[in-house]
Every structure is written in C-alpha cells, then in structure tokens.
Amino acid sequence: MTRSSMPVLMGALAGLAVGSGLAVQRVVAPWSGDSAREQSGRATVVARLAAATWEAQRLALRLRCFVAGDAAQATATAIAAGAALGSALLAAQIAAGPQPCWTAAWAALALRRLGRALDTAWRPGASADASLVRDLDAARRAARRAASAARRVHPAAVAAAAAALDDSVQQAAHAMHALALEES
C-alpha cells in the first residue's frame, strides 16, 4: 500500500461514517405497523451497521501507518459505537415496541457530520477550512444531544450506548482536529 491510496481509504472511511449515521436513524424510523417483515427489515439495517464496523476497523488498520492513523482509529471506534447504539435501540424496540426516537436522530446527525468532517480533515489546507470546524462542532453537539435525549426516555442500556457514542464522537472530533492541524 502506498500513500497515494490514502485519499481513497479516507474517503471510504468517511463514507462508512455517513452511512452508519443513516443506518442508526433507520433502525427506529417510523413504520406503518409492526409486522414480522418490518422487524426483520430493521434487523437487516442493524446487521449492516455491524458489517460497517468491521469494514471501518479494517480501513483503520490499513491507515494506521499514515499520519491519519489516530483519526482513522477514532472514527472506526465511533462507527462501532453507532453499531452498539443501533443494536441496543433495536433490542429495546423488539422488547418494548416502537417509540419516537430523538436519540437515533441526533446520533445519526453526529455520525453524518463526523463523516463529512473526516472527508475534509485529511486534505491539505483543512485547518483553514471553515466547514471542518462547523462539521466537528455539529457532530459534537449532536452526540451530546443524543446522549441527553437517551437519558430522558430510553432504558439504561440505550442510554449507556448513547453516552458511549457521545464519548467516541468527542474523541474522533478531537483526533480529526489534530489531523487537520498536522496536515496544514
């Protein structure tokens, strides 16, 4: 592997973060009913989240030898946190039935903005890019809101998973900021 493949790998990792965000939201998206087929559909989304976690870990491993290693590993951990939250939400939903879910909406936003920020962070001149700061701030705030929404409404397992996502997103945002400063 050469350094020239880094943009491709970073782009793929950023895409996984964005995709994971969308998947977290879909886990608890409103459904017309609660048939077996719909339940199975949500489970498929959660399975994709877990598969994205594996792919993210693999990419982080390949990127470890470059300057982006820390940011890549932190992002892979945030994606794993998204998978843990998605699984906990699905499990709670199967046990207790569907309910409105701000936790998923905020967590999804956090991962999506984190993915966008990652796509910017490794590029030359990223530290001067205003969109990076905006995306990182939005990701941090959204993760915090997901954690506080989960504390208010959800069972303990979901609240703890949302807090872990918050923690991971803060770490990933910090690593991306450091990456942008290094690259400039």
Place this chain on the structure above:
Amino acid sequence: MSRRSPAVRAGLLISSTYDAAQALLRTATERTPAARGRAAATCATSGAVVQRLAQQLCATPAADAAAHVAAAVCGGVLLAAQIAAIGDPEQRRMAQRTARWAALALRFLADALTTAPWRHAAREASDATPAPRATATARAQRAAQRALHAAPDVTGAAGAAFAAIVAAAAQALERSAGRGPA
C-alpha cells in the same frame, strides 16, 4: 424458515458470541498494534455475524433475547475498538483486565444461550434448565460489572455501555425462559 432452524441459528449465534469474546480478549493481549487492530477487526466480524443471525431469528420466540445478545456483542466490539487503540503500555495493562472480564461476560451470555428454551425441540427439555441459565446470566452481569470497574479511566463510556447492555441481555434471556420452542 423451517421449524428446526431457530435452534440451528441459535447454535451459530452461540459460537459467534464465543468467537467475539476470544477476539475481544486478544485486543488487549496481542503484542503489536497491528495484531491488536486485527483482533478488533475480527471481533467486529463476529459482531456482524451475530447481528445477521439475530436478524434471521427475528419474528421467532428468540427475537428479543437474540437481539439483546447481539447488542451485547456490539458493545464488546466497541470496547475492543477502544482497547485496540490504546498506545500507552500502562493503560494497556489496565485495559487487559477490562478485556478479560468483558470476554468472560460474553462467554457467560453464550452459556446462558445454550440453555434458552427456544433452543430445544421439546418444552420438557427447557423446563429442566432454568438453574444453569440463571447462574450464567448472573455471572455474565457480575463479569460485566467487573469489566466496568477494572479500568474506568481507560475504557470510559464504552465500559459503562457494555455493562448496561449485558445486563439488558441477561434480563432478556431470563424473560425468554417463559417462552416455549419455536
């Protein structure tokens, strides 16, 4: 889905949970960063397999318990990712204790799954196994709590999430005790 397939899938779910536990342990014990990263990726692979199996068990009497166990494995994947990323040797030694307890918690959950009533073809078989199941779920919760307290500064919120999700999985397995075979 055939009548017997939930039992077969539950068996695969159990073995994948054991695999995830093994990989989680290796994220702390492997000597090189690359090997630890590979172990975390392996743990995530098992997590993906567990999720797929849990998905196939949806809409069966096993759905609730399988989904919660899959969530616990995903919590383990998060913990593995966090531990694999630790560079400081002192912190890694602390994280090893967390990884050992967390892996043990996943193993006990897998043990509890082996006695789940929907794994058996006859209700009589399930009636004979509540005591081992209760023991295994209690041990899983205790191990998860120990994982949480082993190195709170190192694993942070991931440890707390893992402990809470394992507790929820243990309760779901207990709830499933009242259900008969699929």
